[in-house]
Amino acid sequence: MDGDGGGAGIGARVLRKEDARHLAGRGQFTADLRFPGMQDVAFLRSPVAHARVGARRASGDVLFLDDLTGVADIVTRSSIPGYKLAPWPVMARDRVRYVGEIVAMAVAANRAAAEDLAEQAEVEFEPLPPVASCDAGRAEGAALLHPEWGDNLFLHSRFDSGIEAVAASAPVKVELDITCARQVMHPMEGKGVVAYWDHRAGMLVVHTSTQVPHLIRSGLAEVLGIPQAQVRVAAPDVGGGFGYKCLLQPEEILVSWLALTRKAAFRWIEDRREHLVAGANARQHHYTLTAYANEQGRLLGLDAQIEVDTGAYSVWPFTAVLEAAQAGGNLPGPYDFRAYRAEVFSVATNKPPFAPYRGVARPGVCFAIELTIDAIAKAVGREACDVRAENLVPGSAMPYVNVTNKHYDSGDYPASLATVREQIGLDAFRAGPARDEKGRYLGIGFATYTEQSAHNTKVFAAWGLPLVPGYDQAHVKLTPDGALEIRAGIHTIGQGLETTLAQIGHSMTGVPFENIRVTLGDTATTPYSTGAYASRGIVMSGGAVSRAGEVLAGRIKAIAAHLLQTEPDAIEFREGRIHAGNASLDYADVGRAWYLRPEQLPEQVNTAGLEVTEGYKPATDNGVFSYASHAAKIAVDPETGIVEILDYVIAEDCGRMVNPMIVEGQTYGGAAQGVGTALFEESPYDDQGQPLASTLIDYILPGPTEIPAFRISHTETLSPHTAHGIKGVGEGGAIAPPAVIVNAINDALATLGARITQIPATPERILAAIAEAQA
Template sequence: MNDLVAPEQVVQAATEQGIGREVLRKEDRRLLLGQGQYVGDMRMPDMVEVAFVRSPVAHARIAGIEKPAGMEHLVFTMQDMQNVRPIVAASALPGFKRSEQYPLANDKVRHVGETVAACIAPDRARAEDIAASVFVDYQELPVMADMYGTLNSDTRVHDAWSDNVFAETNVDRRLQATEEAVIHVDRKLRMARQCMAPMEGRAVLCWWDTRTDQLIMYSAAQVPHINRTGLAECLGLDEGQIRVISPDVGGGFGYKGILLPEEICCAWLAMQLGRPVRWLEDRREQLSANANCREHGYDISVAVTHEGRLAGITCDAVVDSGAYSSYPFSACLEAAQIGSILPGPYMMDSFVCRTRSAATNKPPILPYRGVARTGVCFALEVMLDIAARELGMEPYALRARSLVPADAMPYNNITNKLFDSGDYTTCMTKAVEALDWQAWRTRQRERHSAPSAEGAQKRIGLGLAVFCEQGAHGTSVYHGWGIPMVPGYEQCTARFTPDGVLELRIGVHSHGQGLETSMAQVAHTVLGIDIAKVRVVHGDTGMTPYSTGTWGSRCAVMAGGAVGTACEQLAERIKSMAACLLGTDAAELTLEHGTVGMSGAADGKRLTLAEIAHTWYRAPQKLPVGAVDPGGLEVVAGYKMVPDAGTFSYACHACAVEVDTATGHVELLDYAICEDGGVLLNPLIVEGQIYGGLAQGIGTALYEEMPFDSEGQPLASTLQDYLLPGAGEMPPLTMLHMETPSPNSKYGQKGIGEGGAIAPPAAIINAINDALHELGAELTECPANPRRVLAALAAARKEVRA
């Protein structure tokens, strides 16, 4: 276990800039003034732009490709890239089937939008004209566009496979036989396929630097070090020959966490042409051609005692993984996690779960904010509300009988997840009270009993959802899931410049998380340095230590721990230098307000950090040989939690909705969140993360869906068809914080970046079902768009008539 700094000690040590303080983000000035720099802002002499020929069909053999006459030198196919290897993201899970995704289609296309040829020109418009002139002879094959249909199909997405399943997992945890009588609630639930929609799409700019003999790639990416590894494998280069730089990135959410075929193509073109090559993804490409997310299906049963205790869960889950296994997370991350996290924050006697990652003729799936947790929270929490209605209980009363109690922490749950700390029941109670649940119940009864047209047409419903989120996953967790990218020690390089500026070089990358501010706050807490004097360097494999990157709510815990550890080592070196200069013992010295000296000394003699740095670099004769560390004012420190099972933040979301039974429209009337992220490095940043996550969760619950027809054609290829929530769809929100320190992280902090997006679909669907259950209607799919609401009402009326 790491030494834990108690929250009150952190606050005592910090000034208004330290851990726990609401500091405005340093990076916002440049971003709000339009001074950020994105790949789309970058231009280089002699640069060419790339447009891709993309498959218009979901499944076909390529009989031939005809380049336009006179433009053959401007069009490139996989035949031109003979020495380039395909993308392979293989999992170590037993029975996993490998897929090979070529940068440009080799002999088959397996989804609409797959890259077939790359066309170059001085500008994108001319490159697109050339792409439109390329003729591809497609010999169409049967299409598997439904994940359930593909499981029993004789047609194969990948010819050599025995079936269309990347991998199957099975979990059987039967701790004891349930002695009480139980009721079983069974449903088939489904979550729609989605597209992520970051404001900035993927973007790549490559060139070959002849001076350094390196491929330089600027890429809108979350995991630059991982991308470099993937590029090296595909291009046959050593990693030292590749430098990947992620500049300002306009949102990631998981979409920018994989290696793209387009990145490999641009890199190869830059090497072949000897000139800069750029590709900027447009919105149609982003929506219709590249990776999707979500799309889970659950055949689930929960057993609940007559007193409302959760006795057990049985589930058969299918995830539509698309045509290829995405590098590095693989095609099985979502499904493999279902088998370990579906039990959520609850105690139970039995858990049996089968999962399958289905291959279909759709774009690959990848982890989206919340990853599998959004799906499992939706599945379990909807079932618990259905069970509560059958028992005539309030949903929070039923949950209270099975939530892991605070006095049981730390707690090993039924799938051996180690819950580090927390009070789930209090969190739920606070959210219910913040919503004023009972007042809404009164309004609901008054509305539904009113003889007016409004009472009959516009119905009020209440819903809630509780979840816990494992963040900062460690080595053992990812190794257990068979993922080819296993995190180890997170590192930080910390050094002072000769004028006393502190440089922090971290391997994670910030694309909205505020890391330039929160990491400076950690440094301030240890060294007392003004955060204006802290420079955070990230997103550059040539300047930062190796890291698996930004994903899985890990930065505050892992990078924060590495920064704190590095700054502690720097502090010791600073004190030893100051001791020489002040003629005292280093143990007597303290660091505060950017100075070092003896606390309470009569003469008050203190040295500034800038004076110490000046001495080391420019007046070293003042420091006796052997009295100070020869490493000076630069350290590299690693951090890893022990145990490395991750941290468990958690929250309860509660909401009130109004459902118009005539139109199917759902309006969010009120919303409350109580969350616990341990010690919050910066509560202001945390609240921003939760607000943003809530907006995305509302999109999942009510609006966002990427439907495909039976031929695998995407039916929402513009933002006119793919609906996103805006400011007008955000409800009134009450947000409460609990801060239960994790005993396993350096400052008691927990990962929380994804939490806001996890619970909204479950809470909102539960509220809709609460509004409609007296009419016999029930939704089992999301998003709960008007069509689905009206269909549920029509099915209920039909059942009554029958």
């Protein structure tokens, strides 16, 4: 790198460029946009989980599926053998398959009037037996969601490295039954879309709250049957995505269809109830595990059955079976063992489609494997932290290819565990009292995980997805007045890319950080990226900015050298200027020469000028693995079942940190969501497929008083595969808390003989576990 950082380059703790507008309430989100004549859309949604849809009647501007022309179903293909297609009509055709599925679309001058119209529509539902759980879906004679399948399985996948020998000989065998609740993601801003027809450009313009504008452009064009050149997708400020906003959604298609066919402006803003009952479903897994170990607690083999309660349809483009692929593939976690068998059932149920939520399957698999490690430790009568340390892939084994062919590229997992063990004070805690002055039981829990990040072409192709990411693009330009513009097709959804991409641009070109402007997320103004998901942004778009910046730096040097009458190799970027020995130039001098005073340019100047588009993916694109260990000290009130987190420490390694404050922010936010998964969040359904949590009175999100002051420490083991050694870190914080907190609860309750194997660990479940142990 030529830039000296100037306190703002790669590695600097600079404040975010995004903060000024957000802290002043001047952000511009989808619901802030206004267009002349804009009308609001409200949806009539199915009140029943499974039914044939009969006669439909409505008055006013209300549309049913038959009223639409030229709209295809959402069809999410996969090349995985055995995967079953579930075409998803954008509104109900002859069946509804979950409560909340769209049946009709009402259009009016404002949302209240549109809701009036929607509720006056009359639709006959002829009930069908609902499939409200994996058990119900897999039962003999179960009603079928998609009768042509013959069963209710999107996919039944198997992995087997050979377990029989270990199963026959291992002296220790531990069995667990583990359940993770259905959750809803709850970004602060829900989904929203505004679309209009741009007569001058001859284009459909869609402003949508999305992580993946370029993908949505492709998806909309396909479903609406129009050329991509007629579609512009622009994401305004996005208030969190977490995976919900990397999907093409029926509402997005329907609002776009209105704009396309009526050549006017329409919008839909999701409300919290729609979000809770009709969208953003995630996390619901069930594990039946048998682990084999030796007498010291060394894990020798794992035999797993995993069920994913997948909902009714397959989301585009990530399919209904990404979760299963991630669950089966990631269950072995950071542990060193070779005998593994997994059967994964992706069960279609009468619930909203399963979406990939921050961590995708890994909070569940981390919970499952980490409870297993603690159970093994208990079975052999040893400290769980010691058993965990001995089972982790050692640093000396790196790079390490695990049993499911994950390529762990670098790091020292046991060292991170040792760090949190020290910071949480395990040894002093074991020497101290088991209960506090209030009579609460105290416990400490641990978990270690890997976070596959920036996995790319090879991995997504193997998962059989309809869209496979390749080279992410970035465009950089030095302006006539010497500022740097960076454009990338990824989007910032709260993760601070306007800042971190500027830091990389600064490091590569030396242009002062405050003179760098980052533009993202608009298909009309940015080069192609598949978008923000899978902890890939900083590696992929960051890598593209790095490459483009490097090329631009060379061109700046060539012009500057000519102006300073020296050689390009003699040029240095520092302190916001361009130096050669004692002489120096401003970036504006170079910009002015290229754009305004071309007579000053060298004869052999590169005719592409001061604009560069470059693409990037790591040479080895299996993904690079960040990792962390978390530890928590908690207190359980045995009379109320309420858990208080007394201390929570995190030791993480995500390679080179572009901005440690942003890494910490990602970790705080993810870990806060993990606390929700561990203790609070649950979207239960009754046996008729009715959601029982339809408002935030019933769906409990953690608040500031429930979130501990996480203490974070970092190490930086550079990835050998990526630009600057960077690894992704967007998801990791959310992965470990359920495992850590429940291991701590079980540590606390061990003397009572109670154990929790279900999340969230609610007061009711804790009291029931204590009562059962005492009975």
